[in-house]
Amino acid sequence: MPFCNGCGASCSDKLCSNCLDTIEHVCVWLNTLELEPGASQVQIKQAFRDLAKVWHPDRFNGDDRVKGRAHEKFSQINGAYRLLRKHSQIVIFLENYVRNHQT
Numbered sequence: 838m839p840f841c842n843g844c845g846a847s848c849s850d851k852l853c854s855n856c857l858d859t860i861e862h863v864c865v866w867l868n869t870l871e872l873e874p875g876a877s878q879v880q881i882k883q884a885f886r887d888l889a890k891v892w893h894p895d896r897f898n899g900d901d902r903v904k905g906r907a908h909e910k911f912s913q914i915n916g917a918y919r920l921l922r923k924h925s926q927i928v929i930f931l932e933n934y935v936r937n938h939q940t
């Protein structure tokens with residue numbers, strides 16, 4: 838029985854159904870960080886750092902309305918990054934998959 842490349846569970850395909858679901862989420866989280874599917878861990882870290890600087894709510898002190906929007910964006914960026922790190926096996930799988938299927 839082969840194993841899932843994402844979580845190591847035994848399954849009949851390269852990825853179990855759980856991990857296939859997670860891939861869709863990973864694409865959304867990558868999009869939040871303004872990245873394409875297939876981005877490397879290094880690219881993810883850089884994008885997170887850049888965007889966290891751009892959207893840090895402290896930059897918008899004195900303008901509560903804009904600060905509120907920045908806070909929302911900052912939370913999204915943080916959340917996406919945290920989840921991408923948590924599911925790094927899937928991120929790596931996707932990176933390899935995209936690299937191997939590039940024309």
Ligand SMILES: [Zn+2]
Pocket residue numbers: 841842843844845846852853854855856
């Ligand atoms: Zn799996």
